[in-house]
Amino acid sequence: MRILHIITGLAAGGAEQQLRLLLRNMPAEYHCEVVTLENPGAVAEGIRQDGTPVTHLAMRGNRDIAALFKLTKFIRRGRFDIVHTHLYRSCVYGRLAARLAGIPTIVATEHSLLKDTIEGRSTTAGVRLLYTATERLGTCTVAVSSAVSDCLGNWGVPSRRIRQIANGIDAAAFATTPDEHAKSRREVRARLRIPADSFVIGGVGRLVPGKRFDVLVDALAAMPDVLPDGRVPWLLLVGAGQQLDALTRQAHDAQLAHRTLFLGERDDVSQLLTAMDVLAAPSIVETFGLSLLEGLAAGLPLVYTSGPSLAELPPHQTGHAYYSPSDGRSFASRLCTVAADCAPPLAPPPVVGMYDISQVADELTSLYTDLAARR
Incomplete structure (x- = not known):
């Protein structure tokens, strides 16, 4: 055929x-x-x-x-x-x-x-x-x-x-053993010049208004400069789009440019996920949520606002996936909780196998x- x-x-x-x-x-x-x-x-x-x-x-x-x-x-x-x-x-x-x-x-x-x-x-x-x-x-x-x-x-x-x-999703493409995860984490952070002991908030997607990545810049500004465990929060965004200049200005105006990285369009997302401590998705208009599943498959906790792939499932099937309203202070609060409670790599929840x-x-x-x- x-x-x-x-x-x-x-x-x-x-x-x-x-x-x-x-x-x-x-x-x-x-x-x-x-x-x-x-x-x-x-x-x-x-x-x-x-x-x-x-x-x-x-x-x-x-x-x-x-x-x-x-x-x-x-x-x-x-x-x-x-x-x-x-x-x-x-x-x-x-x-x-x-x-x-x-x-x-x-x-x-x-x-x-x-x-x-x-x-x-x-x-x-x-x-x-x-x-x-x-x-x-x-x-x-x-x-x-x-x-x-x-x-x-x-x-x-x-x-x-x-x-x-x-x-x-191809869950196997994102799965790593704890040793593989730790090795990739060290290598990617070193390549990106992110301090090894940072708390890295990741976002993956097109830099367009609907993805609401401005909320993550606001969340970074609302978080403590140093978490109780001594880690410094960073923001790592993977994707290209029309909002790059606006987001760059927003980070600069908030005096966060030194802790914010915009990597553009990449084909090594599975490796970049290992450098993150949490995947954050503040979009309120998702029709499915592929990146959410990829983050969970990679062993990351997830803070999200919209995701039909997760929304109708009970917590035991979605694992460390936590809802937050799409505003900076709400995301900051939830991210601080995740920082204290979740250390990747985590076991992928059942929802990963469902898709x-x-x-x-x-x-x-x-x-x-x-x-x-x-x-």
Whole structure:
């Protein structure tokens, strides 16, 4: 079976990393290719290194109609059995191009839809109208969580066209023995020039308003300069985005620049997690929470505000995952408690195993087979 995945861009983000991980776990009989409409970033190179072809369409913007015909031609020439789209722009253009190319089965995964936002941006009546109109051109829309599924229903997508398949993680990629963890921790901290005895608060994700990383700068400012056990708090943020300058100014104005590191887009997140004492996620608009699961898989305690992957589970399944309101003082209080009570590496809680990527790949291939049989 020949499958074409279309995605808006391939910079380091949750949907992009999820696609790469999914491709790694597809059965050999599924031949996959990827088209990125724009921004073939670090994830594109990683997918190529994994052995999956990636084509950059070089789309010039939302109104680049020529890209639609270029994409249609590419799909038709590739004789794909299924087209699978990811993220808003690729869903709009990809579904239409696939229909024009005569593809019988068109699947979309909705990664980032909430009540009034999509991919962290506010929705307008026009965005909603275009999304729902082109959704009808597809065969099925996959929702990564019940929150996304509910939003699709509220937008008018019939329940018979929605299939819920959660995101997944490769837990083994984050697991370390205590000795391996300690060695990596020393090496990464030394490389980043973080004092070995610091208390490192980590954040992973795009530096965009919806992630609320400004809350972590406020939390660092609200914490004692030195914790009762003598450790000095640091903030380590991994990710790139439009808020980098604002966050840098915020840290400078709070006189915290010497204890705040912005590492940008990285492909060694599993190693960087070993340098952290806690993973902090103050976002209030998460549609799933992949980074939360990765932190737990790496043996870190977690302080978070929103995460559908955790929210409906009892505490014994989520382990050292602690809720906090998304404000600086609340996060500071919770982080101080974690500093006193939790020392990584911790045993990954049961929730990590519940979202194994191999299970997700099995569910998706079953969906492909089911949809193809209906043709």
